[in-house]
Amino acid sequence: MPVLTLAIKRNTIILATIAGVVLFSHGLYAKKSNHKPQDVPTATKSKTDIISLDILGDVMVGSSYPSPDYLPDSNGASILRYALPYLQKADLRLANLEGAIADTVHVFKDCGDGKNCYAFRTPLRYARWLKEANFNYLNLANNHSYDFGPDGAASTLNFLMQNNIRTSGILQHPLDTITVRNTRIGFVSFAPHKNCLDLNNDSLVTAYTTLAKTKCDILIVFFHGGAEGA
Numbered sequence: 001m002p003v004l005t006l007a008i009k010r011n012t013i014i015l016a017t018i019a020g021v022v023l024f025s026h027g028l029y030a031k032k033s034n035h036k037p038q039d040v041p042t043a044t045k046s047k048t049d050i051i052s053l054d055i056l057g058d059v060m061v062g063s064s065y066p067s068p069d070y071l072p073d074s075n076g077a078s079i080l081r082y083a084l085p086y087l088q089k090a091d092l093r094l095a096n097l098e099g100a101i102a103d104t105v106h107v108f109k110d111c112g113d114g115k116n117c118y119a120f121r122t123p124l125r126y127a128r129w130l131k132e133a134n135f136n137y138l139n140l141a142n143n144h145s146y147d148f149g150p151d152g153a154a155s156t157l158n159f160l161m162q163n164n165i166r167t168s169g170i171l172q173h174p175l176d177t178i179t180v181r182n183t184r185i186g187f188v189s190f191a192p193h194k195n196c197l198d199l200n201n202d203s204l205v206t207a208y209t210t211l212a213k214t215k216c217d218i219l220i221v222f223f224h225g226g227a228e229g230a
Helices: 123-132 149-162 202-213
Strands: 003-007 010-015 022-030 050-057 092-098 137-139 175-180 183-190 217-223
Touching: 137 183, 175 202, 183 202, 202 217
Parallel strands: 003 022, 010 217, 050 092, 092 137, 183 217
Antiparallel strands: 022 050, 175 183
C-alpha cells in the first residue's frame, strides 16, 4: 500500500476525489489544537504525532435490490476479510458509501424497465460489517445515496449515527467533524445528484467549505463526479 506523508498546517484543505476502488493512505503531521480530547481510539502516539488516513473509493457490502439473490453468502461475514488487515493500521478510515442502508424501503430512483438500473440497498445485517471494519467516515454525496429516496436516506443516517460513523454531503447532514490526536478534522462533500450538496453550484460550495473551515483544524473535501452508462 503506498503511503504519502504530508506536513499540514492549520486551516489546510485536503481534496479527495472518490470514484473507483483504489485504497491509499495519507500520513498527516497535525498541529496540536485546543479542542476537546480525542473522541476516536488511536494507536500509541508517536513523537512526530502523525495522523494516518485510509481512504477508499466506492464501498457497498451487498444489495438486496432488485433481488436478495444478489446478497453475498453468510450475511457478508467474509466480504471485507482481505481489507481488514490494512484498515486496522490507520487512525481514521474513510470511504464512499454507495447506496442506502435499510431493510424494507422502496426504490425511489427511476429505473424504467429495470434491466440496466443500478440501485443499491444494503440490509442492516450486512451494513454492520462497515462498523466491524472501524470506518469512521462514510461519504453520502454520490449518485446512489438517494436510490431509495427520503426513507432510504433517513434509514442510512440513523444507522451511521447509531454506530458513531461520521458523514457529509446530503441536505439532511451537510458536514461533520471528528477529533483524533487532539486535532479536529472536518468533512464536507459534493456531488451533482439529487439530495446532495451540488458540486456545480459554486456559491454553495464556497459557503459550505467556508463554514466547515471554521469548525476544524484540517478540512477534507470530497467530490463524487463522472457518470454511469452511455
